[in-house]
Amino acid sequence: MRVDVCYATSSKAIWYKTCQLPDGACIADAVRASGFEREHPQVDWITAGVGLFGERCSPDTQLKDLDRVEIYRPLVFDPKESRRRRAQHRREKLLRGEVSNERSRR
Template identity: 40%
Template sequence: MPQITVEVVYATREKQKLVNIRVEEGCSAAQAIERSGLLAEFPEINLAASKIGIFAKMVKPETVLRDKDRVEIYRPLIADPKEVRRQRVADGKVMKKGGGEA
């Protein structure tokens, strides 16, 4: 069966890892993640609960990969950006834009 090359990527605050692997055509994003070895290296990854994407576009685990795709495993957000902004507004703090004076 013909093979394709894909990258699988995961990052923590301390470390990022990019793995190039060869898989058979028709391989799903979830299968590529499992074959990449990242689940063993980062045991905190819960593939059933993690969101994944291809080149920053969210996809389902069963999405079939194409040659040179980059599969990204996303970590959950620590803080909801919308909630942080609401809290700043409630506290009367002004956000700076463009590094200039607010």
């Protein structure tokens, strides 16, 4: 079966390999066959997480022909903290009278 393995090395660059694997292969087999660990030894792909077509999966998930294995990057920031900071920034602008749209009044 043919499987693609990809990893976004940055927001603008993607590492991408196509592998031929036997039936019954799992995500871990695809990552190893792709050479990812050799080319990116600094990335702990098990901790960072993997998935198929945007859905997080475990490394032992069995693959089907034409699956795309995605190796995720760790988050650079906490999404909850980022939302809190944006909300605080909006409140401060509202108090200064800089914002007048309906959304900021909630």
